[in-house]
Amino acid sequence: MSKKIHVTTTVNGDACEFLCEPQQTLLDALRNELMLTGTKEGCSTGDCGACTVVFDGRLVTSCLVLAVEAEDKTVETIEGMAKGDRLHPLQRNFLEYNGAQCGICTPGILIAARALLERNPDPTESEVRYWLAGNLCRCTGYDKVIRSVLAAAKEMRGA
Amino acid sequence: MGDLRYEAPETLEAAVALLTGANGRSRVFAGGTDVIVQMQSDLIEPELLVDIKKIPEVRRITAEKGGFRVGAAVTCMELTEHAAFCKAWPGVIDGVKLIGSIQVKGRATMGGNLCNASPAADSVPPLVASSVIATIAGPKGVRHAPVEKIPTGPGKTSLATGEIVTSFLFPPRPRHSGDAYQRFTPRTEMDIAVVGVGVNLSLDDRGTCIAARISLGAVAPTVLLVDEAARTLIGTRVDEAALEKLAKAASAACRPIDDKRGTKEYRIKVTGVLARRVAQQALERARQN
Numbered sequence: 087m088s089k090k091i092h093v094t095t096t097v098n099g100d101a102c103e104f105l106c107e108p109q110q111t112l113l114d115a116l117r118n119e120l121m122l123t124g125t126k127e128g129c130s131t132g133d134c135g136a137c138t139v140v141f142d143g144r145l146v147t148s149c150l151v152l153a154v155e156a157e158d159k160t161v162e163t164i165e166g167m168a169k170g171d172r173l174h175p176l177q178r179n180f181l182e183y184n185g186a187q188c189g190i191c192t193p194g195i196l197i198a199a200r201a202l203l204e205r206n207p208d209p210t211e212s213e214v215r216y217w218l219a220g221n222l223c224r225c226t227g228y229d230k231v232i233r234s235v236l237a238a239a240k241e242m243r244g245a
Numbered sequence: 246m247g248d249l250r251y252e253a254p255e256t257l258e259a260a261v262a263l264l265t266g267a268n269g270r271s272r273v274f275a276g277g278t279d280v281i282v283q284m285q286s287d288l289i290e291p292e293l294l295v296d297i298k299k300i301p302e303v304r305r306i307t308a309e310k311g312g313f314r315v316g317a318a319v320t321c322m323e324l325t326e327h328a329a330f331c332k333a334w335p336g337v338i339d340g341v342k343l344i345g346s347i348q349v350k351g352r353a354t355m356g357g358n359l360c361n362a363s364p365a366a367d368s369v370p371p372l373v374a375s376s377v378i379a380t381i382a383g384p385k386g387v388r389h390a391p392v393e394k395i396p397t398g399p400g401k402t403s404l405a406t407g408e409i410v411t412s413f414l415f416p417p418r419p420r421h422s423g424d425a426y427q428r429f430t431p432r433t434e435m436d437i438a439v440v441g442v443g444v445n446l447s448l449d450d451r452g453t454c455i456a457a458r459i460s461l462g463a464v465a466p467t468v469l470l471v472d473e474a475a476r477t478l479i480g481t482r483v484d485e486a487a488l489e490k491l492a493k494a495a496s497a498a499c500r501p502i503d504d505k506r507g508t509k510e511y512r513i514k515v516t517g518v519l520a521r522r523v524a525q526q527a528l529e530r531a532r533q534n
Contacts, residue, residue: 091251108251108294109284131282132349133435144322144351150281151352152274154251155296198347219434220346 095156097122098166106153113137115153116163124164124193128222135221138194139163145201147220164193167200176200176238185234187225195221199235207243211236253296257303257382257411260295265384265407267293273409275303275318276352278345279361303356303411306330311417317356317379317410321368322347324355334415335530336424336443340371343428346435356410362396365463369396370443371426373460373470376416383408398466419456421448423530425523428462429515438463439507442495442519444527446478452532454478459491459520464499464512471498474520483528491524492517 090105097120104119113130116122116139125148128136132150139148140162141155148161167174176196179185186192195218202209202217209217214235215228223231251274254260264271271293272280283289297303303318306327313330321341324330331338344353344367358368359379372392379395381388384407395402395410404410424445430436441462449455459474474494481487496517501509 108249111281130285132278132345135346135348138348141351144320145348146351147346147348150276150278150349152251152277152281152294152296154253155298201347216434217347220348 091154093154093157095158096160098162104153108152108154110153111149112139112141112151112153112156112161113148115156116148116161119153122163122165126190126193128190128194133220133222134191135194135198135218136191138197138221140197140201145198162197164197167196174200175241176203176235179238179241180231180234183230183234183237185226185231187223191221191223191225195223195231199238202235203239203242207239209236209239249291250293251296252293253299255299257300257409260297260300260409261382261384261407263293263295264409269406271295273297273360275357276320276354278349278353279357297409300411303409309414313415314380315355315413315415317359317412318354321350321353321355325350333418334371334375334424336426336445336527337368337371337375337415339426340368340441340443343367343426343438355413359392359395360402360404360410362398362400362402362467364396364399364465364467365438365441366468367426367428367438367441367462369468370441370460370462371424371445372413372443373468374426374443374445374458375424376445376458378414379410380412380414381408382411387411389414393460393468393470396467419447420534421450421452421531422446422534423527423532425526425530427519427523427526429519437506440464440512440515440519441468442516442523444520444523446483446524446527446531448528448531452482454481454483454487459495459524461495461498461516461520463506464501464516466500469498469500471495474498478524483524488521488524492521495520 126136128134132147137148142159272291274294274296303316358366426443428438428441443460446457457475457478461469477490499513501512
């Protein structure tokens, strides 16, 4: 086995450190070294979006990032989305509009949708669908997901 | 998987030295969207990954010689957010925007797309059509090569051991120039090209085409630059007769395979149809500046 590498990073605003092997992905380190299991593993090839996180300010699939790359970078995961008991408006609207069924794709979709609304607070339905094209859901048929995002956007604009 | 070493040098010299000393079982690591997948599926078993993202030259977009120099490890999202570049090279942006999801574009790079050497790589036909020159650092120093000279077949490149594509030089843009790229896929997003066509052309003040480059993706072992297709447009006003000849010349240049995405016959037919559409889009863009 390769020698373990010590990584110091910031996850959801908190400084943390872990040991990893060079080939280990950020997804694996989040789940199995830091025990942050909210980020889900789907395809492991960057196609499904279940493992979506914000890495160094960019929306990425954490299965296509090496854990060693997290050194001195910031990572934002689903665990940082609610503030204590206060859900993010996206989370509340996903509950309200049944945007989640089995829930495996939900953390990735929430992180991706938040990134969209930070760039574009008033997206069209089409823009939401294109932005979330990299997040597969095999339960909902997407309509409820899209409705949840649009409702959250509206609420966040104070409209 | 055997022992793997990860290095992230801060200079090109150090990166080249690491790659040169690694007995060939090394990989340049930029966005990682191909390399990680290939490692996970045991298609490649490198002993050394050289992450080039800490090297400033490969990460920046600068003005140079009246054009742009784009670092090979600039991500697709970064490039699509560069307003001046998007305005000058909308066809390159057409290709870059088609590479995977937002998440993949947050990591993927044009350097990686080129060096992964897939014939269906979406950013390569527009780079070829745009006369882009790749700058390459290696053990013997720096050299320059037209982008179309880098891929030599699926997964294979003309790069020697220790060589790294560091940046791409885009030439100055004459007035009345336009480029475009489209691909044909069954779905609009998250798919791989059945056929891709890049067109870059320039017009004179009267609207006659004075320069053109046509490139084809996914219809041969490498992206093709098709001079015969370009000649059908040069000297014309890119009218119906010229477009008809373009479609024939583009189809005639195809050397595709049959696979799950399309048959040979289908790809050859679609190439002509698409070449015509992309030329019309490039023409519209050229008329607007």
